[in-house]
Amino acid sequence: MSQEPPSAADTRERQPNETNIRALVEAFYRRVDDDPLLGPIFARELAGRWDEHLAKMTTFWSSLVLGSKQYRGNVQEAHRPLEGIEPRHFARWLSLFLNMVEARYAPAAAVQFMEPALRIAQSLQLSKFGWDYQIPAEQEELLAALKRQRTGGNDEPRFPERPAGEPFPARFVGKPVDER
Template sequence: MKGRPAPKRSPQSSIVIDGKLLPDVLDEAMIRAVVFGFYDKIREDALLGPVFNGIIAAKDWPVHLEKMCAFWSATLLRTGHYEGRPLPPHLSIPELGEAHFQRWLSLFRATVERLCPPEVADLFLDRALRIAHSFRLAIAFHRGEDSMQVLPISRQALS
């Protein structure tokens, strides 16, 4: 059978998230920019910096950042680069509470809105909100608290 060849498609052009094709502009470079930009803010933040810097030694930050790049690559680009379980380390932080998640999400939102086109920022933020809610539920359960009282944090609640 003759005909013209099929058009070349980028690897992510066939990825569907929440019923929408993943924007071609979202790539490893953008993920890297978000991760590094976000954690720069985290490390400087008055509330979150002491928590993260107290757990992750200065010499270990490069490894952590690469792990977070792999996590977001696997989460949004479906690359399979991430191997690990992100929840257990968070369960072992006794001071981690609602204010930390609110601040984490606010900084994340500011980062993705600064670095990404709106449709990509929305994808990142949607995933971050879901992950935060999942973590908050697991932490409440782990601490013996009533997880039914843990409501999702909305975009509107973020500063």
């Protein structure tokens, strides 16, 4: 009798730890480096400092998700000097990050990354574009859904429905990068 191969859900991490957070960060930033919209910005800002940035981001996400409290820095100040950042950059970063997290972690573990990522993005967007900037409705709805899942007592969160092949989350701002 042959066994069926495990489904993608069976191979995802059930709990974050230092090792899988490091793997997430490294895989994510490889993807960012290859991205036609984000890659040039990161290449410009991190030239010769990628290893330092990856270590800092591993510490950052470990501090947030595991509560290790090792990260020492100011997220707002770190992003303030970045030039040429537009709403579509935030949308792309969020889409890539949330897709990567969803692919690597079981839903209950993924929420531990997704909710802070959306909150931080919102804070950075308001800081960058002004307090009158309208956070995209899709972004607010996703954050509210994640909060309900976290506080509603569901053991296995369900992410918002989307058509097959549609990136997670649905478009936040305007058209996707490949349609511009």
